[in-house]
Amino acid sequence: MNNSLSLFHITRPSVLKENAPLLIMMHGYGSDENDLFSFASELPDDFFIISVRAPYPLSPYGNAWYAINFDAEKGKWNDKEQAEASRDLIAKFIDEATENYPVNKNNVTLLGFSQGSILSYGVALNYPEKIKNIVALSGYVYHDILPKDLENRDYSNLNFYCSHGSVDQVIPVDWARQTPTFLKSLNIKHQYSEFPVGHGVAPQNFFEFKNWLLERI
Template sequence: MPSLHHIIRESSLKENAPLLIMLHGYGSDENDLYSFSQELPEELFVISLRAPYTMQPFGYAWYSINFEAEKGKWSDNDQAIQSRDLIANFIDEAVVNYPVNKHNITLLGFSQGTILSYAVALTYPEKVKNIIALSGYVNKDIISGDYRKRDYSHLDFYCSHGSVDQVIPVEWARQTPSFLHQLNIKHCYAEFPVGHGVAPQNFYEFKNWLKKRI
């Protein structure tokens, strides 16, 4: 499969750097989450991906969304699965092409990027270590069928959501901790009094969480 378009911030380390891959939300692009990178630890090698589907008049998406539909019919799951596998493939490419540690890879997603981060981690747990899941939820329909049999003991999740999110209801995100607990996955979950976005205190919390794990 072709590589995804991306931008990078190089690490202060010349080899074996911890890798952070950013996955933006619906209608955004690779520059959105990349703005966080200047505040993140300098030893991180940062890659911010652009989703494969072009939107009009601007922006990109990992898959189509029908905002009028019920939760179960909300997403184009076929497109989402294709994007899940594109991201998994890109991780393999990044390990080959950049001076990073394949055993220390973090996915940072926002909204649709979070939904894909969950799907990648739970379908391909051997490819990642940490997940920062902002303003998203778990879509079980885009995780491979045998996920309950997998070993997730090395994974660690930081999950957060806005308590007044007007795009993805906070109730969807509140189902995540019990789901991860059932899979014996280490995780923490936090809510902040904001809408569909990342509050400053949310950023500093996940930044400190990540610092302790790289």
């Protein structure tokens, strides 16, 4: 546990002593670094796994990557400035992690759930040179935190695994269904799957993205 870096985090070292593929986990709104870390023991031993805690504490517990405000007049809205700050903080943390741990900076995977998934799209599309693979679970593309010159960027190294629950009561599946079309428009490699669950990760979903990762390790 090295907390001198810019995000509090926990780690599961790789069986490889150097140049290990790095997997960074980003939890959802109101959760913490322990949530997705429960997957760590089931994921390939080659991965050096880091699970990070989002920077904004919530009351009474949990953390967020950015505030979600429930305003009577505006409805539900996101704090764009906080989202952008978190996006850039994750990018900075990737650099710190690759300097401080025995990992391969050219083999970095982001695994995000819900708000962590939304941030993983933002980080990958703003900083594609830092990322190789993205596992985006139960999220969507938040266009306000993407670069304005998407069409001029080189995304040829990126590969996305995206999944969603078909009866998700938190993030509508219709939002997620727009993702494949969007990624295709940018010629980004991707796979999209749906599972008959709500806002969560079904066992068959876990096995599918685990196998997807195994093929790309």
